[in-house]
Amino acid sequence: MNQPGAVRRPLIAGNWKMNKTIAQACELIRELRACTLPAGVDVVVAPPFTALQAVAAELRGSSIGLCAQTMHENDHGAYTGEIAPPMLREIGVRYVILGHSERRAYDGETDEAVGRKTRSALRHGMTPIVAVGETASEHEEGLTLEKVTMQVRAAFAGLGAREVASCVVAYEPIWAIGSGHFEEPESADAVIAHIRRAVDGLEDARLLYGGSMKAQNAAALMAQPNIDGGLIGGASLAAATFVPIVEAAYAHA
Numbered sequence: 059m060n061q062p063g064a065v066r067r068p069l070i071a072g073n074w075k076m077n078k079t080i081a082q083a084c085e086l087i088r089e090l091r092a093c094t095l096p097a098g099v100d101v102v103v104a105p106p107f108t109a110l111q112a113v114a115a116e117l118r119g120s121s122i123g124l125c126a127q128t129m130h131e132n133d134h135g136a137y138t139g140e141i142a143p144p145m146l147r148e149i150g151v152r153y154v155i156l157g158h159s160e161r162r163a164y165d166g167e168t169d170e171a172v173g174r175k176t177r178s179a180l181r182h183g184m185t186p187i188v189a190v191g192e193t194a195s196e197h198e199e200g201l202t203l204e205k206v207t208m209q210v211r212a213a214f215a216g217l218g219a220r221e222v223a224s225c226v227v228a229y230e231p232i233w234a235i236g237s238g239h240f241e242e243p244e245s246a247d248a249v250i251a252h253i254r255r256a257v258d259g260l261e262d263a264r265l266l267y268g269g270s271m272k273a274q275n276a277a278a279l280m281a282q283p284n285i286d287g288g289l290i291g292g293a294s295l296a297a298a299t300f301v302p303i304v305e306a307a308y309a310h311a
């Protein structure tokens with residue numbers, strides 16, 4: 059259960075990463091819309107850029123939120139290959155994943171850049187889902203708390219507690235992503251509890267777990283007091299594997 063008195067609605071976000079053509083993306087949205095999703099959970103999907111507009115049209119009249127997987131911090135300019143916040147807003151994007159470990163690893167996204175993007179997303183009225191987490195070797199060396207503290211402090215630098223509270227953080231241990239190995243629910247909760255205390259405002263923010271979260275482990279993760287939802291990769295690519303996670307979030311939050 060969440061902390062007594064807390065009003066943190068569960069949030070389940072599907073990060074489709076570099077998967078799905080427009081046709082496949084629309085097909086999945088039709089499948090999700092055919093399911094009865096519990097009204098007490100915020101459900102969000104993050105298709106690749108090419109499918110965002112078609113998915114927005116497919117989602118019309120639905121409560122499922124639209125999320126981008128990254129964005130540039132500037133509003134426009136000479137940044138070949140990048141997508142600006144106003145372009146996302148124009149399509150109806152409400153959430154944006156920032157600082158995913160794959161972007162930090164393959165695209166050189168730094169803590170400072172994540173901070174600039176977080177402030178930019180808020181300026182444009184989007185909810186940042188800031189991803190943090192440690193590598194396998196950092197985990198083994200006991201550096202997890204140090205690493206995530208540094209990452210969240212950089213992401214939220216210069217923001218007031220109210221703005222911070224409106225953001226979402228996803229704790230994704232890098233060694234758990236796509237590996238089938240997930241962090242033990244109690245250990246994940248302990249890290250997330252630490253994150254909650256690391257920056258003013260995060261005590262009221264929604265904090266998610268990510269990394270091989272599936273129907274089989276969602277109930278145990280969601281039952282933890284500090285875990286408000288999940289950022290789901292592989293299991294978000296089909297309604298049959300995604301919807302049971304949403305149901306578990308509803309039943310165990």
Ligand code: 13P
Nearest residue numbers: 073235236269270291292
């Ligand atoms: P998996 O659920 O495939 O482990 O991916 C997690 C993730 O990186 C979500 O952003």
